[in-house]
Amino acid sequence: MRRGDDALATISLVSRLCADRVQPLKASEFWKLSARLGTGPSCLLGMSADDLETVHDFIGDFAQRIGGLMGRATALAFELERLEQSGIRTLTPFDQHYPTRWPERLGPKAPPLLYAAGAIELLDIAGLGVVGSRDVSPTGAEVAVEAAKCAVVRKVPLVSGGARGVDQLAMNAALDSGGAVVGVLVDSLSRKLRNADVRAAIHDGRAVMCAPYSPDASFSAGNAMGRNKLIYAQSAITFVVASDKDKGGTWSGATEALDNQFGRVAVWRGLGEGPGNAGLERRGAVPVTEIERLELLLDDDEFDPNIHAPSLASPMEQGTLFGAALS
Structure with a gap:
């Protein structure tokens, strides 16, 4: 290169x-x-x-x-x-396929260096973010799967963090349905690439795994918080399936995105939702009571990152x- x-x-x-x-x-x-x-x-x-x-x-x-x-x-x-x-490729703001919406939406919080493997051209497309609790209920898991299928129908990448629970359920469902995924990781990119399913998806040109941290970095709560905003910035809209109330990574990531206008946030309001979902709606997340609503939200481009972006x-x-x- x-x-x-x-x-x-x-x-x-x-x-x-x-x-x-x-x-x-x-x-x-x-x-x-x-x-x-x-x-x-x-x-x-x-x-x-x-x-x-x-x-x-x-x-x-x-x-x-x-x-x-x-x-x-x-x-x-x-x-x-x-x-x-x-x-593994290293992408900077001066390289093709570095996500331009990150500095547009995040300003000086955008990482100037990104490690990525797979179909890096997927980083040029605003996807559908799907996030939520690791300990999601069976009903919530079904919501995550249906949301992922919505991304496939709309022909946009499914964006998530690759963690156990909602993240993995949504990403696997998107791939199983013939869609594409953007995994924004918090722990070792190198270890993720040893997963056979991930390698197969990358080989088929339907996945990119990326991280703003060194490829061999281990998980840390601080890195997770730094990563969360990237999912919201990468997505046309991010859908929160289930969140704890006033605690946890899902709640922190969603409230940070809402407070700083890093991206549009939608939240599930129905069977399988988490105890914090109502609170996210009160803070400005768009309520979703049926998955079909996500398709309409993906078509709605009212969010203009150039208006809301903080100055560098x-x-x-x-x-x-x-x-x-x-x-």
């Missing part, structure tokens, strides 16, 4: 593939830096810390940090080649990036 300089520079700035003492940029730091530069980060390639201070007015320790990150190119090249050989960086935020606070 041939990469442009901006993509290579982005990977150098944010990747955690190399074990070294230089702290990679967080997403918010990367977007602030991009806003300050006014162009892609390739202009930083080959610059020493002294050059960065002189040309870009970077201050002391921050100039040393950026210089150290940009000097990792050779070590990262070996890691990227290893991933490519295992079927205000002038004040841009200024703080280069001060001692971030050194």
